[in-house]
Amino acid sequence: MSLPVPYLASRTLTVVKPIDTSGARRVVNLGLNESWLGTPPGAIEAIRATAESVHRYSDPGCKAMRAAIGSTFSLDPARIVCGNGSEELLDAIGRVYARAGDEILFPAYSFLQFAIVAYRIGARAVEVPLAANFAVDVDAILAAVTPATRVVFLANPNNPTGVAVPMADVARLARELPSHIVLVLDAAYAEYVDPAEAMKNYEITDRHPNVVVTRTFSKAYGLAAARAGWAYAHPDMATALNNVRGIGNVNGMAQAAAAVAIAAQDFVREVRERTAEGREYLHGRLRSLGFELSPSVANFAFARLPGAPAGWAQETVARLARQGFVFRSNEDYGLPDWLRVTVADKADLDEMLDLLAVEVDAADTKLAVEG
């Protein structure tokens, strides 16, 4: 008997890693960069109200959702494409603009999804070296362009490092990149930076028809499970993306919630301010435990304990998960010594940090014994 053979080789790369929390009384997930601050007023009610008519198909054109996004940011709804999370849109961009054998460029230690997009279409994922402190090097990206380059992904701020790229550098990249190459500005964490800076992403798409911005409702808007994101691009690119996305890609409940949520910019401002306070607190406590930090501006810290024994970060993640605190180790990013911890409620952070302090002490003791 012969079985169908997939064209894609099997892979282990995944954005969401399984983790064993058995034995924990309660689980606090600090491993997915979700928001602990809930959803904008009216969003859950909109989901409930739409659920009443769940026997009806949702609007495949996401008209109300696009109109709401357009009016909030003064954007042209015809240039907005909605997605089943921004993840679907990143994937669609890859499928529309690159194929097997092409090159997809992104800075080293970028969001794992970029490599996954390349994998799915058989393109080559090319990682561009960074400058010091996880800073994106625009000149290095430009120097890495070859005749095979089709797409450049830039997450700003980036996950897992949390590092922002100054908008002047992004603008220069858009200016100097050959215009037949698609530049994707993945702004999933842009709500956590100055809104005026985030708006510059859209201005860049006005000047450069090869640039597309992707945004998400999964982070600051607190709608991760709804699966809603959007892209903003030149009308031709919007048409191309609409051609490949799923017809009913954004379900009616998600559309309704997103349309309400986007108008709640006061809520988003509060999320930004409280997340910044929480991040400063988390950074301070991690620093006093001896951790080195990336200069994250997003809703998570990215930290490494200098001198810790090999494997310590992964073992610590596994041990804390069994005590109910999940965060992310980053060996799959090629950064096995680094931990990513989402900002959360102070009481939860304190409880987690006390457990982490025990792990740090154990690492120090181990080093002292071995040294």
Ligand SMILES: Cc1ncc(COP(=O)(O)O)c(C=O)c1O
């Ligand atoms: C940089 C970045 N882009 C995009 C996404 C995808 O988010 P979603 O598909 O939930 O919109 C994530 C999720 O963590 C992310 O970290």
